[in-house]
Amino acid sequence: MDIAQLDQRTLLLFDLDGTLVDSAFDLYRAMNLSLERLNLPLVTEAQVRVWIGKGTAMFCQSTLKHLKGEVDPAALEQLLSTFLEIYNADPCVDTRPFVGVLEFLEWAKRNNKTMICVTNKPEQPARKILEILQLSDYFADVIGGDRFEVRKPDPKPLLYCVETFGATLHQSLMIGDSSNDVEAARRAGMDCIVVSYGYNHGEDIRLCQPQQVVDDLVELLD
Numbered sequence: 175m176d177i178a179q180l181d182q183r184t185l186l187l188f189d190l191d192g193t194l195v196d197s198a199f200d201l202y203r204a205m206n207l208s209l210e211r212l213n214l215p216l217v218t219e220a221q222v223r224v225w226i227g228k229g230t231a232m233f234c235q236s237t238l239k240h241l242k243g244e245v246d247p248a249a250l251e252q253l254l255s256t257f258l259e260i261y262n263a264d265p266c267v268d269t270r271p272f273v274g275v276l277e278f279l280e281w282a283k284r285n286n287k288t289m290i291c292v293t294n295k296p297e298q299p300a301r302k303i304l305e306i307l308q309l310s311d312y313f314a315d316v317i318g319g320d321r322f323e324v325r326k327p328d329p330k331p332l333l334y335c336v337e338t339f340g341a342t343l344h345q346s347l348m349i350g351d352s353s354n355d356v357e358a359a360r361r362a363g364m365d366c367i368v369v370s371y372g373y374n375h376g377e378d379i380r381l382c383q384p385q386q387v388v389d390d391l392v393e394l395l396d
């Protein structure tokens with residue numbers, strides 16, 4: 175079944191990490207530099223790939239929980255501010271778009287689709303990554319996890335896009351890689367397609383019963 179129905183969509187919402195770009199290595203690098211600075215043990219890239227996707231505070235919390243078994247609020251605050259300082263200064267050293275992403279964005283641009291990046295990552299590094307990778311021009315807006323008081327899986331960021339850009343729910347489509355994207359779209363009443371190559375907190379994305387899974391965004395253009 176073709177959930178995409180791209181000819182009927184005017185508004186395409188994209189998650190960033192794990193959907194448009196593979197940013198895990200830079201997050202891993204910044205986390206270990208932060209841990210080093212705070213004299214804490216280091217973590218592996220494989221662990222980081224499981225912990226990312228729920229926003230920076232949750233990433234830092236998962237890291238501390240793994241290292242210490244519990245999360246002290248003062249330690250969390252310290253790791254979070256250290257990590258943000260290090261990561262925001264240089265969020266795009268090894269981060270790259272996934273295969274098929276550029277081709278899909280190019281198609282959507284030619285077909286006059288309004289595209290918005292809706293991520294749980296703070297807005298500043300999200301915009302910086304898109305800028306460095308020369309993807310900024312495709313997006314009408316970039317909504318970071320710090321734009322509103324809630325973030326995905328809350329539907330508010332998605333519903334804000336629908337309202338602001340004058341689309342209906344049926345004209346809108348969410349494209350993501352994690353249970354947060356599926357849940358946010360479900361709660362918004364919007365169709366959602368997920369990519370199989372993303373992060374999804376170490377779980378098989380099919381377990382949250384998404385409407386459609388693709389291995390590459392170009393599949394949607396067939």
